[in-house]
Amino acid sequence: MRDDTGGTAPLPPLPARAPAPGAHTTADRGPEATRAGVRQSETGQAAGREPRAPGPGQSRPGERRPEERLGGGLAQVLAGEPADLFDRMCAVSLPMVARFRGITVREALLLRGPAGWAEFSPFAEYAVPEASTWLAAAIEAATSPFPPPRRPAVAVNATLPAVPAERVAEVLARYDGAQCVKIKIADTGAAGGADDAGGAGLEEDLARIAAVRAAAPGMRVRLDANGRYGPAQARTALARFARLPGFAEACDYIEQPVMDVRELADLRAWAQAERLGLRIAADESIRKAEDPLTVARLGAADHIIVKAQPLGGVHRALSIVEQAGLPATVSSALETSVGLAAGAALAASLPPVAAGLGTSALFERDVAQPPLRAVGGELPVGRVEPDAKLLAELDAGPVRTAWWVRRLEACWEHLRGRVERGEFADRSGPGTSCDVQAGC
């Protein structure tokens, strides 16, 4: 269950109908320059193109036409092929200022569809089933507008990787005006395993927390353990945090101290019985769970973290918030500025809670000019277009590009199967975002 394996998930063999990298798949496209299977349409305009997914009458013979059952949308798009939807596919590789969840370079596939640019960037080690949910988010962003924002900008938290205490001030200085900081804990880096996290790692975590509080005394604080404590370690750590002077008052919550949702519920019950004054937030128990509502049912958390891409899009994330009935923080999945814009749209549809969307500060370079970066602690809400020159400079190269395109195709097939079997409801219909707005 650990996120940070840093490996690359094996891809299944390409389905018969998916093109090999470099191959053209449809006859109706004009002449294109291809590089490692990526169509580089220099003239394609986002507006005014023909709708290219087959209409209801154009399904393959004998097909069940799931779009009729599900009301179109995702099913109809998936009846076509990626190249029918996206006229640009650019894999990029962004260098980072510090190691974060085991990586120092962030790769993403940027896609341009009829509604604008979208991002597909499941972490490299994620297998196709999980990554296919991230693809639903990219399809949503490429095909439909974001919900109308309730405010033009959203407050963000600074995100502090598990850097040594000496680096805290330098990294925090990258976040202009942030009034809240999320500190990564229980992250022993490449060498340590989960069992080490609560031991030697705890003293380092306490030193990092002390350095933050010294550098920014008035700042609110959040901690994120990414599920790396065992149940006993979590109690030890929470008891230590609760004893730090003024900490419980300054701390919004501790994110995913343990991975298992039942253990999370037990830990929360214990923290309440002990009157530690610390709240528990669920992140992985929402975005990696078969049923994200188990957290709410079990009373496993006081607060939930929602991420547009891992949850299959802005509308699906809104629907989860609505159904969970818990206060929510929107957070990034370490997306480029293009993907962060979807997060900003999600945050701007929910009650104001500082969002974990300041993460472009962790990139040495990003794809947009200017990058989607908080100023005065706030991130503007709106679509982001990558800059052509930056796209070229940050190009991931032919080998990685081919890998990303193959992965996109494998996820496309997988998501189509899920939709056809009724295992992935397209919840992007009208109602969900409005219901959430009405409730707030």
Ligand SMILES: O=C(O)CCC(=O)c1ccccc1C(=O)O
């Ligand atoms: O929430 C934030 O402040 C930033 C985003 C973040 O921490 C994150 C980014 C990528 C993958 C996982 C996580 C996480 O919250 O665990």
Ligand SMILES: [Mg+2]
């Ligand atoms: Mg988290």
